[in-house]
Structure formats: structure tokens, C-alpha cells
Amino acid sequence: MQPRVDFISLGVRSVEASRAFYVDGLGWPVHREVPGEVVFIQANHGLILSLWDAGQMQAEAGVDAPGTVPCITLSHNVGGTDDVDRVLAEAAAAGATITGEPVTQPWGGYTGYFADPDGFRWEVAYNPTWAVADDGAVTV
């Protein structure tokens, strides 16, 4: 597993309130959005800051009770479904807990989740609409 973070997703109580702060207030650019569900902000080259409905995040990332782990995920994107399986196995071998076995998501991707020793969630994701180069550079 390469040392890369491609997405930072903040689980927010209100996507509208969070959007009002980051987009309307700070003037940050929206890359794509689904109103009321998620706003993707294009941050540094290759890094996306995602403002994501906390309930949806908790359901997808395998959080049993809100508040028990931070409402944030760090995403690591790879180039294919086999890579998702491989990286999750590497993380498990290093001591991670698999909190979400890889599945095909409604949006077409293939993702799984693991928790590090403190419970911080990492998403390992293959997104067929993204390109991941051999050196790990991600092109949206």
C-alpha cells in the first residue's frame, strides 16, 4: 500500500451548512456535488475534500454508533478491483481491522474499508471514472 491520501471526507451534520462555509464563505471550488448528500471540493492537485452527509458516511464506512469513531475517512484510490482486494489484505496483515468487505457501490466503484489501530477509517477504492497512474498520481 503506497503512502497516499486521495480523498479526505468529512462527515457533516448538514451538507448545506458545510457548503455555505467552504464554498460560499471561503470561495472554494466545487468539483461535483449531489445536493444534500455530498460536495466534492478540488483541493491541492490530486486531493479532493469531500463534505459528506454523516449518516451516509457512517452507513458506508461501517460505524456502529455515531460518535464512536471520528466522522472522517481517508481514501486511497487504486487502479482496479484486484488492487482493492490486495491493499485490504496488506492492511489486514499489518494489523488493521476490515470494517467493510469490498463491494460494488451503487455509483459504480468497488470499495472496502479498514480501521487503523485508533479506528480511523481508510477507504480503499477503485473508481472506473478515475485514472490512477503507476506512480499513484490520480486524475479525476
Add this chain to the structure above:
Amino acid sequence: MQPRVDFISLGVRSVEASRAFYVDGLGWPVHREVPGEVVFIQANHGLILSLWDAGQMQAEAGVDAPGTVPCITLSHNVGGTDDVDRVLAEAAAAGATITGEPVTQPWGGYTGYFADPDGFRWEVAYNPTWAVADDGAVTV
């Protein structure tokens, strides 16, 4: 305030346990470390993943009670102390709560903290040993 994240700091219960997972287990490279306090991992170009003692983080980032906000900070580095003051003022004007007025830190930097609408902490930092170009690129 530019849409940039330069540091991701995870507040961890045990720096040793977290290091054993990320460095020994996953093989990620240590950029610099203070044993038992913090480990800096060089991630994507320009991005540092920091494994930081949760107690130290909570003290510095203005968390009153552990568990009330996620033990994670997103850092935004700028080129001078005036820039720290300016960016914090921009964030406040956009609706942020200033949780830590800017101060000179023991390590020589000048940093302040704000909370977004959900309480996620952003550190705005000037580090005299880092270079920040006009386009926001950070060189460690």
C-alpha cells in the same frame, strides 16, 4: 484562503502502536519523528500524514473534552505570520469559530486554529523551516 490541505494529523492513543501499523506494518516512510510524541510520514507530494499523541493534539487544538470533536486536524500552511492572521480572519468572516488564537509555538512556528461548522479543526500555520510558494506548493 486557498483550497489546500498540507498536513493531516491523526490524534492517536499510542504513537508506538500507530507507528507499528503504518511504518513497520505498511512500510510507509518516516520523514521525521519525536519518539512517543509524533511521527511525520511523507505521503503524496506536498502532503504529510502525522501520527500525533492525542493528548498533545487536544491541548494545542483547543479541544475541551476528549471525544467531543474528532481527533484529527487538517493543516493549511502559509508563508508568513501575517498570512496566518489574515487566513484566520477570512475563516472567521466565513462563519468559523476561532478555537486557538495564533501564538508562537515552542517549535518556532506561528499557528492558530479554527473550527468549521461541524467542529473539524483546521490549523493555519507558518513554519519558518518550510517554504510555501505563491501557488501554495509546500516544500519541506
